[in-house]
Amino acid sequence: MAKQALQVIFIPHRPVPDDAEINKDLSPAFDILLHHWWTLNVFPRAPGLQALWRGKKYEDRFTQIAILLWSSQDSSHAFFTSPAYATFHKVLQPAMNGRHITWQNHALLNTTGIDDVAHLKATLNSPAIEVALTKVVEGGVAGYYENFSKVVVGILNEDPGCDGHFISPLIENPQDQLLLINWKSVDAHHEEFEKRPGFKACIDALFTYYKEFVVPWHIVELKLVYGSL
The missing domain is CATH 3.30.70.100 (Alpha-Beta Plaits)
Structure with a gap:
């Protein structure tokens, strides 16, 4: 299918x-x-x-x-x-x-274990979605996902400003990753999360896999205008 x-x-x-x-x-x-x-x-x-x-x-x-x-x-x-x-x-x-x-x-959905419909729904129902289009070094995708699962998932799940996340490789180039994170606000990401020790732990866990350092941005006022999940 x-x-x-x-x-x-x-x-x-x-x-x-x-x-x-x-x-x-x-x-x-x-x-x-x-x-x-x-x-x-x-x-x-x-x-x-x-x-x-x-x-x-x-x-x-x-x-x-x-x-x-x-x-x-x-x-x-x-x-x-x-x-x-x-x-x-x-x-x-x-x-x-x-x-x-x-x-x-x-x-594609359902390729990483954290890119299913439930993760997508939790991520898109958000006042501020962080978008991190991440370029991973050649041969580093497996290690990137291993560290993301071991370190980043737990930190995001425990952070009070985060309400969901979704990550999957881009079809156009599977070395590139589409990471979406549901934040309660842009400030919950930049002004609060980035000042906590968990942010540095996430960067430290993934840094060696970055082909270039990712600069995230945000989607706001996202509304479902057609269909459903």
Whole structure:
């Protein structure tokens, strides 16, 4: 049975005074994604989209984030190689004003033991999601996961500001990891957790596996707008 695939999309848009204006510009594109593409009968075997969340990048108020859950990697590829995606991309352009969408971030569910639906649900139901797209040294993934499980999981589970986590290798390059952490707030991460001994213990446990030091960012105001887990 095919595994579900999680996709994180970055949509940097033109500066606007309020969300209503940009959401109006983005609406036609999301209508294609949510309602129309499977009716084109281009890829009739693609199971399609199961859930969609939308939010914002905390560190850049002119970037929206979409998180998509597909029934399989194939169903995501079916959309992004279909004529419907050409239309989707075209209708996005007035909102983006020359900026570029990034959609090549996919991770399969149920590959690591801490990337199942329960972990995903606990992570996405969050006021502030830390996103750490982590590049691991060649040959270091097994050791990275061993230390993550031995050290980091316990620290996150005990931290009062953390309410869940999810980590899985990216399909595009399994040396790269998609780590999502549910924090009660951005300050619970940066101002509280990073001042505790547990933060240093996490860094010490993983440091030798970093290909480059990861700079995390956050998704805020994430809301489920279609489907369910």
